[in-house]
Amino acid sequence: MTVQDIRSFNRFYTNVIGALDYGRHLYAPYTLTESRVLYELAHAPRTDAADLRTQLHLDAGYLSRILNKFEEDGLVERGPSKTDPRRRRISLTERGREAAALLDERARETVGAMLDTVRAEDRPRLAEALRTVRTLLGEGRAPRPEDVVLRDPVPGDLGWIVQRNAALYAAEYGFNLEYEGLVARIVAEYAEDHDPHLERTWIAELDGRPVGCVMVVRDDVPGAARLRLLLVEPDARGLGIGDRLVGAVVAFAREAGYREVVLWTNDILAAARRIYQRHGFVLVGEKPHRSFGQDLVGQDWRLDLLATPE
Amino acid sequence: MTVQDIRSFNRFYTNVIGALDYGRHLYAPYTLTESRVLYELAHAPRTDAADLRTQLHLDAGYLSRILNKFEEDGLVERGPSKTDPRRRRISLTERGREAAALLDERARETVGAMLDTVRAEDRPRLAEALRTVRTLLGEGRAPRPEDVVLRDPVPGDLGWIVQRNAALYAAEYGFNLEYEGLVARIVAEYAEDHDPHLERTWIAELDGRPVGCVMVVRDDVPGAARLRLLLVEPDARGLGIGDRLVGAVVAFAREAGYREVVLWTNDILAAARRIYQRHGFVLVGEKPHRSFGQDLVGQDWRLDLLATPE
DNA sequence: CCCGATGTTTGACTCAGTCAGAGATTCCCG
DNA sequence: CGGGAATCTCTGACTGAGTCAAACATCGGG
Structure with missing residues (x-):
């Protein structure tokens, strides 16, 4: 249970x-809240008191007093907002900048000490996890x-495909190990031998994380390119990624001199079908x-590049 | 920079x-600290005051007063520690348990409301990321x-392999795409057709995350099993995972009636070599x-199951 | 058996944060 | 354009969370 x-x-x-x-030495001689105000000021040097209040969720009276203290200590200057x-426009003085620094x-040292307890090889995973939490939670x-x-693709990306x-087709449609074997064979053939002028693979990356892919290879039929392994992660759908991937394939195929693009898919993959249709593919055959x-029910789709000029 | x-x-x-x-309604009529004390008591019903102090990092006097208040309200009873x-042994009364509940x-509702803002398909990633942060940071x-x-293996695990x-051999030894193709072909062949009595794959899992693998398949030589794709994640090394994986292969091969286990590796993989040696494998040939x-420099290793009875 | 360490309690205090009201100004609506 | 509501800032008065020190009881090791 995730709430737990x-x-x-x-x-x-x-x-x-x-x-x-x-030991409370971190913020001395200021309080945590005062430090947050100072931090905010240092990173947005010219802010109004009202901005501080909303950003840090502070009581107006409290903030006013904090700024009083800062002004007495010569850390900030108060002027009228234009x-x-x-x-009131609040700006840090030179002393204020020093205090903030x-x-x-x-803080940097303290956090650094904590980070030292994490093994170097684990740090990328940590950074990745922190980013995930942030993007998923509100930020x-x-x-x-x-x-x-x-x-x-870089090394590992074909494995990711x-x-x-x-994993996705097993979860969504109950596909078994046979499917994983088919995909592995397709990427194996691609990795072992492909002509970069005629065959290519794209990875769609979102915030440094792969979220989609597509591959185009020569078909047995001369002059035909075959689109394969189009995939978009469920949590990244709705961003037009599938469209861009198919668009990249079509543009590449045209550029490479293919006469047509073909693909094989299954009727249960409705979202993919709509993408193919938008790019001009037409259904040429179906077979259970x-x-x-x-x-x-397998489906063969075809896009005639000659009939549909750019 | 990770400190940032x-x-x-x-x-x-x-x-x-x-x-x-x-709005501060979460803990009413208690303070955050009081709630934490209550929570701790509810989840470890018989604790001494000293335990609370160390676990929650509370001032002794402060805790004493909190417990006074709780006792007045009839939430806890104080007795001598055996x-x-x-x-002082602190124990919740029935009323105390109700208050904690x-x-x-x-809290459950509030967190649940926050969780509702996360798309259902993103929640597993969130849970995974939280766990990663926890295990890496101190906990x-x-x-x-x-x-x-x-x-x-479950669907996706062969792809993980x-x-x-x-990715690892590219990072550590500069292997190129050819290697990814080789691995993909091996798993493809395994996925497409394997006899579960004679061929098998194991995934080593640590805290729900795959961290290692090994595969054993029939060799071309009759009576010989071939060990392939032994891998342990760098951050999970030193736990004897490689040993256990190879041990599983050897035990399985013996059980399945093989006469020998063979494997091919490269001389740069020193850590793996030591594992093979520990299990009785001997180097039978080397070739650049x-x-x-x-x-x-490729190496062929061999373990004679008949000469080394269990 | 003594001495330093540990556990608990109470008194006295600090200071972070809240609340309400006042004065200045802007914004909105008729 | 005028008036009332809303916004911004500031001050006074307050609450109450958390700290510190002292006192007393007991434990543990030499």
């Missing part, structure tokens, strides 16, 4: 943060199409078969 | 926790050998070759 997971993580992480400040005379340095500005990049194809432990 | 990542994650997660308690009369319910009781289980083999973009 989160709650126990909350308890855990509260301890982590508490342990960082063990846009609205009710507001000192706190920053202390999740929903990913936008322009965050997705198409790139060539096998893994995700097998039993594969991957399921009764399926 | 952690610090910004800390700020982020402090906000997350703060947002959960927005083992040490200086200590109420707080628990509220990292170093993994012990008994945390590792060997299991059969391809992915990790390719150029593969995977590197100059290598």
Whole structure:
């Protein structure tokens, strides 16, 4: 049950943060809240008091007093805001910047000490996990199409294609090991021998994580390119990734001088079908078969590149 | 830079926790600290005050007063500890259990509401990421050998084998795409057709994450089993996983009636070689070759099952 | 048996954070 | 354009979470 997971993580992480400040020397001579204000000011040097209040969720009176203290200590200067005379423009003085830098340095050291307890080979996994938590929990500005990049595969990506194809179709449609074997064979043949001018694979990457793929290879029929292994992760669907992948294949096939693009798929894959249709593919044949432990209806689709100029 | 990542994650997660308690109704009529004490008591019904102090890092005087209040409200009873009369044994009353349950319910609801903002298909990734952060950060009781289980592959695991083999050997030894193709072909052949009595694959799993694998298949030589694709993730090495995987292969081969186990490896893989030697394999031949973009020395190893009875 | 360490309690205190009200100004609506 | 509601900032008055020190009891090791 995930609610339990989160709650126990909350308890855990509260301890982590508490342990960082063990002995309360971290923020001295300021309080945690004062430090947060200082941090905010240092990273957005010209802010109004109202901005601080909303960003740090502070009580107006409390903040006012904190700024009083900072002003007495010569850390900030208060001036009128240009846009609205009710507001006060707060800016750090040189001393204020120094104080912020000192706190920053202390925090960096403390966190660094904690990070030293993590084995170097584990750190990338940690960074990845932190990013995942952040993007999924609220900070999740929903990913936008322009965050997705198409790139060539690097070592391991072909394995990723096998893994995700097998795991996803097993979960969604109950495909068995036979399917994983088929995908593995396709990528094996591609890896062992392919002509980069005529055959290619793309990985769609979102925030550094692969979320989609497609492959195009020469078909047995001369002049025909075959599109294979189109896949988009469920949590990355709706961003037009499938469209871009198929678009890349079609453009590449045209460029490489193919006369047509063909592909084989199954009727249960409705979302993929719509993508193919949008790119001008037409259904040229259907045939039931039993594969991957399921009764399926295979479909052959075809895009005539000569009939549909760019 | 990872220190920055952690610090910004800390700020982020402090906000997350703060947002959960927005309006401060979460713990009413208790304070956060009181709630934590109550929670601790509810989950370890008979604890001494000293245990609470160390576990929650509380000031002794503060805790004493909190317990006073709880006792006045009839939530706890204080008695002498059996083992040490200086200590006080704290136990929840029925009312105390009810109060704890109420707080628990509220927390569950609040966290549940937050979780609802996460798309269902993203939740497994979130849970996985939280677990990773926890195990890597301090809660990292170093993994012990008994945390590792060997299991059969599930859909996606063969792809994982391809992915990790390719990525690791590319990073450590500069192997190129050719190697990924070789691994993909091996798993493809295995997936397409294998006799479960004579051929098998194991995945080593640590805390629900695959960290190692090995495969055994029939060799061309009659009566010989071939060990392939032995791999252990770098961050899981030193737990004897490689040993257990090879041990599983040897035991299986013996059981299945093979007369010998053979394998092919390369001289640069020193750690693997030691494992093979420990299990009685002997080097029967060496031959330089150029593969995977590197100059290598291939080695054939052999374990005679008849000469080395169980 | 003595001495330092540990466990608990109470008194006295600090200071982070809240609440309400006042004065200045802007924004919105008729 | 005028007036009322809302916004921004500040101060006074307060609450209450958490700390520190002292006192007393008991344990454990030499």
